[in-house]
Amino acid sequence: MKKTFKGGAHPPENKEYSNSKPIEDLPLPDRVVIPLIQHLGAPSKPVVSIGDEVKTGDPVSEATGFVSVPSHSSISGKVISIGAFPHPFGKDIQSVVIESDGEDRWNEKIKFDEKYMDIPVKEMIEKIQNAGLAGMGGAAFPTHVKLSPPPPKKIEIAILNGAECEPYLTSDHRLMLEKTEDIIKGFKLIMKILDAKYGYIGIENNKPDAIDKMRSITSNEKNIEVVGLNVKYPQGAEKQLIKALTNREVPSGGLPMDVQCLVQNVGTALAVYEALAYNKPLVERVVTVTGSGIKEPKNLRVRIGTLFKNLVDYCGGYTVEKGKLIMGGPMMGLAQYTDLIPVIKGSSGFVVMTEEESFLEEPKPCILCGRCVDTCPMKLLPCTLGTLVEYSKFEMLGEYNILDCIECGSCAFVCPSKRNLVHLIKYGKLKYNEIRKKSA
Numbered sequence: 001m002k003k004t005f006k007g008g009a010h011p012p013e014n015k016e017y018s019n020s021k022p023i024e025d026l027p028l029p030d031r032v033v034i035p036l037i038q039h040l041g042a043p044s045k046p047v048v049s050i051g052d053e054v055k056t057g058d059p060v061s062e063a064t065g066f067v068s069v070p071s072h073s074s075i076s077g078k079v080i081s082i083g084a085f086p087h088p089f090g091k092d093i094q095s096v097v098i099e100s101d102g103e104d105r106w107n108e109k110i111k112f113d114e115k116y117m118d119i120p121v122k123e124m125i126e127k128i129q130n131a132g133l134a135g136m137g138g139a140a141f142p143t144h145v146k147l148s149p150p151p152p153k154k155i156e157i158a159i160l161n162g163a164e165c166e167p168y169l170t171s172d173h174r175l176m177l178e179k180t181e182d183i184i185k186g187f188k189l190i191m192k193i194l195d196a197k198y199g200y201i202g203i204e205n206n207k208p209d210a211i212d213k214m215r216s217i218t219s220n221e222k223n224i225e226v227v228g229l230n231v232k233y234p235q236g237a238e239k240q241l242i243k244a245l246t247n248r249e250v251p252s253g254g255l256p257m258d259v260q261c262l263v264q265n266v267g268t269a270l271a272v273y274e275a276l277a278y279n280k281p282l283v284e285r286v287v288t289v290t291g292s293g294i295k296e297p298k299n300l301r302v303r304i305g306t307l308f309k310n311l312v313d314y315c316g317g318y319t320v321e322k323g324k325l326i327m328g329g330p331m332m333g334l335a336q337y338t339d340l341i342p343v344i345k346g347s348s349g350f351v352v353m354t355e356e357e358s359f360l361e362e363p364k365p366c367i368l369c370g371r372c373v374d375t376c377p378m379k380l381l382p383c384t385l386g387t388l389v390e391y392s393k394f395e396m397l398g399e400y401n402i403l404d405c406i407e408c409g410s411c412a413f414v415c416p417s418k419r420n421l422v423h424l425i426k427y428g429k430l431k432y433n434e435i436r437k438k439s440a
């Protein structure tokens with residue numbers, strides 16, 4: 001059986017810029033900007049004041065509910081400002097700015113606990129929340145919430161997402177090669193928390209070295225299987241990954257837990273291991289800095305809150321004066337107008353493309369070719385959704401399941417008229433949700 005899903009697209013992979021570059025540690029920055037929103041859910045609340053001394057790993061904010069996580073200082077030094085700063089989400093967001101003392105003194109509670117496997121499950125989930133974990137594949141949903149399916153939901157199959165189908169990005173690929181054992185330990189902890197019977201590790205076939213390495217480390221694990229997947233975008237989207245690995249289909253409007261599955265990214269699995277075995281909060285991550293607009297593309301381990309400009313400088317700077325800056329990949333990433341924004345927990349990459357490379361062109365009218373329909377992995381009618389939004393027929397969007405759109409961008413990529421379908425659909429979702437709220 002072919003391990004894939006119906007629909008999808010084949011954008012140029014462009015991974016050769018950085019896939020053979022081992023992870024390098026970025027030198028510590030002079031200051032970091034730690035936003036209080038780096039996750040989906042309620043913003044966190046500051047617990048430090050200007051002038052406070054902090055160590056690496058100290059909390060600078062606390063969660064404000066179950067669907068919320070704290071943020072931590074990623075360097076040691078002094079809090080010099082708390083206020084609104086530019087953020088990758090496109091608006092200014094309340095952040096804590098810390099100036100480094102150059103010593104990188106870590107919180108003393110961060111140390112190895114050899115009995116980490118024996119921690120009771122409830123305590124594990126609390127520790128994961130206190131460590132500030134949010135999905136590191138890009139969506140940044142709080143990890144402890146995902147690991148707490150509400151009764152009577154049960155998770156039978158845990159899935160480790162190593163697909164990394166987004167063009168250009170190679171941070172997960174490098175992590176799978178360089179942190180294989182720790183990732184597997186994290187995955188086993190996830191399976192233990194969920195009491196999952198089986199574990200699948202899904203990796204696209206364009207990463208044969210990662211598949212081999214993962215297989216060699218799991219060869220004695222009877223209930224864990226490493227599966228090579230067809231190279232197709234968006235193979236790493238949760239519902240598509242579940243379909244490819246288990247042949248189960250998440251129902252319209254449903255969640256992976258509705259088919260007894262749960263998906264976690266490889267970077268998140270590593271963070272789970274470090275949170276439980278070392279009590280280490282999420283203060284650093286691997287970021288791919290790449291694209292033809294970057295002089296020396298690299299995979300860098302960087303402290304959260306470091307400005308992207310520092311990463312680009314370390315990579316030799318830009319090759320073009322006016323590149324197109326994207327946090328994440330070109331299909332699902334967020335376009336940026338500046339590099340003076342901080343790395344956040346969901347920053348898997350910083351891609352700089354030249355104007356010619358960018359997929360964006362002036363949109364033309366729909367020619368009803370149907371390519372977007374054939375491509376949509378969620379079996380939607382993107383052209384119809386786009387037209388309904390253009391004609392402000394927001395109340396009709398529910399009939400066409402607009403909320404099932406995973407914003408993967410496949411439809412816009414294949415559209416010969418270069419219609420800005422994702423932008424229209426995102427706007428349509430917003431308006432449709434407003435209507436639903438009002439009628440409720």
Ligand code: SF4
Binds near residue numbers: 377378404407408
């Ligand atoms: S409609 Fe949504 S899910 Fe379908 S291809 Fe377009 S962006 Fe992807």
Ligand code: SF4
Binds near residue numbers: 366382
């Ligand atoms: S791919 Fe573009 S032109 Fe073709 S039907 Fe869809 S929106 Fe219209």
